[in-house]
Amino acid sequence: MRVLTTAVAAFAAAALGGCATTAPPPGTAVQNTPVQSAPIQSAPIQSGRTKSLPKGLDSGRNDAAYASTYQPLPSRPTALVDATIFTGTGERIERGVVLIRDGRIEAVGAAIVPPASYDLVDAHGKYVTPGLIDAHSHLGVYPSPSAPAHSDGNELTDPNTAGVWAEHSVWPQDPGFNLARAGGVTTLLVLPGSGNLIGGRSVTLRNIPARTVQDMKFPGAPYGLKMACGENPKRVYGNRNRAPSTRMGNVAGYRTAWINAADYGRRWDDYRAKVDRGDKADPPKRDLQLETLVGVLNGEILVENHCYRADEMVQMIGIAREFGYRITAFHHALEAYKIADILAKEDICVATWANWWGSKLEAWDAVEANAPMIHAAGGCAIIKSDDPDVIQRLNQEAAEALAAGRAAGYEITEGEAMKWITLNPAKAIGLDKETGSLEVGKRADVVLWDKNPFSIYAKAERVYLDGAVAYDRHDRRYQPKSDFELGQGAGR
Incomplete structure (x- = not known):
């Protein structure tokens, strides 16, 4: 992959918590741009104005005991340029551009000029799809x-x-x-x-x-x-x-x-x-x-x-x-x-x-x-x-x-x-x-493939979740391991 401006988005130690993964090297620069999301909802039975019951006894009461605590990984404004894009809606765009900002899809198309401040990823000859x-x-x-x-x-x-x-x-x-x-x-x-x-x-x-x-x-x-x-x-x-x-x-x-x-x-x-x-x-x-x-x-x-x-x-x-x-x-x-x-x-x-x-x-x-x-x-x-x-x-x-x-x-x-x-x-x-698709406003869940993803030889080169690099085939910082695997293969 030819990177015109090196991406510096990395896993944040706070987000990953030091457990279930390996962290980036000390001193790696990060920029946290969280995605705004509604809190998780359980499935309460609908009710009107009712007298409050003791905690845990009302089947319609949602105290979010098992609520999502998901936080997006740190991301930066990014442009994937000159790619063949499958948008997920049925459309295929040749020599297209995907702009990612604040964890969301900002723009997708064939005639987009990326802002100079964005991290530019040269995707010539490669393919981009939704996650x-x-x-x-x-x-x-x-x-x-x-x-x-x-x-x-x-x-x-x-x-x-x-x-x-x-x-x-x-x-x-x-x-x-x-x-x-x-x-x-x-x-x-x-x-x-x-x-x-x-x-x-x-x-x-x-x-x-x-x-x-x-x-x-x-x-x-x-x-x-x-x-x-x-x-x-x-x-x-x-x-x-x-x-x-x-x-x-x-x-x-x-x-x-x-x-x-x-x-x-x-x-x-x-x-x-x-x-x-x-x-x-x-x-x-x-x-x-x-x-x-x-x-x-x-x-x-x-x-x-x-x-x-x-x-x-x-x-x-x-x-x-x-x-x-x-x-x-x-x-x-x-x-x-x-x-x-x-x-x-x-x-x-x-x-x-x-x-x-x-x-x-x-x-x-x-x-x-x-x-x-x-x-x-x-x-x-x-x-x-x-x-x-x-x-x-x-x-x-x-x-x-x-x-x-x-x-x-x-x-x-x-x-x-x-x-x-x-x-x-x-x-x-x-x-x-x-x-599920590369449409403006949706979460920037994006995959960069080295070949047509419908080829048996295709591999995912880079995977973005909410606009953050979550996997990179060529950068071990973005190849996390489970704690359960740590120590296996040491010295190799």
Whole structure:
């Protein structure tokens, strides 16, 4: 990379806290330009004027106990010039310029003259994209090294564990976060596993080195609810002589859960109505499981639904209609191509792979062109990982899907395919207004590639989060290591 004016943005010791990463050398100049963000919101049940209950007992009270403490890394005004730019909106710009200021995208285009005060990065012959977004990850809850002591993604104690939160299992020192950043991933949705009908809440993370999961939580991101249909829950519980043991048992389990949640919400509404009238009333006992489900019914928590078979996806849509919530995305969804028109009409995203199939019967009837077929039907196609290795090469997985789609006769541009790993996953996690594309005002999550990112030979040279250099392939100061890795390979 030819740098016309050397960038001096570096990791700040205060931001990184000396834990879970290596710090820059002493005396490295930094300039802190924080991004203004709304505080994280949990999913309170809506209420009117109510008498205050003791702390922790009111399901509608948000004391931000697990609020985001994310702080952007130090950044400087930067211009990436003379690049081929995939904006994430479908557009491709030749010999373009991206201006970054105060952690946001200031301008994108082909006829922009950078201000003289900006750090200029000569990107001639290189490619610039938005930061990649993984809409389905288990980093931190199934961290490396893989061991029973680290297996914290599936709470296999009940078919409905809606009360658990993935963030309470995330280990921020998982070396996988650093490897994913080197692959261009700037934001990821970490989900519980798929062993239960309802597995619990997901958490959206900014991919920075951090001491705590709160330091990684994306400010203002909505929570998601992980649900799973098909073989997984019936296999886990059927083998223990417990329900569910069939697909019809699965569906009965979902419906029972939503009935109980609706009743729980009604009881809280009745309590608050009485208090507002000045009547004496005893509040319902707070229930973490039902509280999360009511958040879904109120539209505050997104539904991320593991489901492979086309017929089961349609069943899940029916359940959503019965209880008045909507499904944000089906995950894995290898048979989504069979109902692409239905999913497009329902505005349900499909987070899938190009080449992962055959692990079980419900994953058998797959095609590599699944994502392109969803795209061609006008739907929201996403390439995701569900894997600590695939998350390092989401661009290659998208390229494989694109090639399969073109071989099947679908005329899809690289600019459109870029949406599968940027803007579409941002939509599926409720953050497409903040990130996922190089548009003015959005977070400056940017990747500089040495080659076309749809090439198997492409590597991310530099990764920016909120306009700050978070990874640089050619500068070891920006190649952080987990504390867990420190000391390994010493002397080499």
